[in-house]
Amino acid sequence: xxxxxxxxxxxxxxxxxxxxxxxSASAPAISxxxxxxxxxxxxxxxxxxxxxxxxxxxxxxxxxxxxxxQDILEEALTAFFEDKPEADRELPAKAKEKxxxxxxxx
Numbered sequence: 001x002x003x004x005x006x007x008x009x010x011x012x013x014x015x016x017x018x019x020x021x022x023x024s025a026s027a028p029a030i031s032x033x034x035x036x037x038x039x040x041x042x043x044x045x046x047x048x049x050x051x052x053x054x055x056x057x058x059x060x061x062x063x064x065x066x067x068x069x070q071d072i073l074e075e076a077l078t079a080f081f082e083d084k085p086e087a088d089r090e091l092p093a094k095a096k097e098k099x100x101x102x103x104x105x106x
Contacts, residue, residue: 043070044103 050058062069081087091099099106 042105 058069058072061067061072065072067075090096096106
């Protein structure tokens with residue numbers, strides 16, 4: 001057994017990725033373009049009501065689908081508004097002014 005140990009060659013240290021993905025040190029490094037840092041979009045809290053069944057399904061999807069409720073609502077409402085041209089119409093002046101009192105940045 002000692003004789004076999006003498007034959008072991010020392011290998012250069014490898015990172016976990018090199019070991020897992022069989023990346024050799026001689027393989028050319030792949031450069032990935034750096035993506036610009038996304039500026040966070042302000043979120044506006046609001047309250048609404050759902051039927052018990054819809055709320056249950058929302059909570060179940062939050063748990064098993066791996067998404068937060070705010071992301072589920074954002075995705076669902078964005079898809080809903082896709083074929084609704086009314087959603088892109090500007091508010092009348094009176095309604096817009098009322099909304100500005102609550103949300104001055106709108």
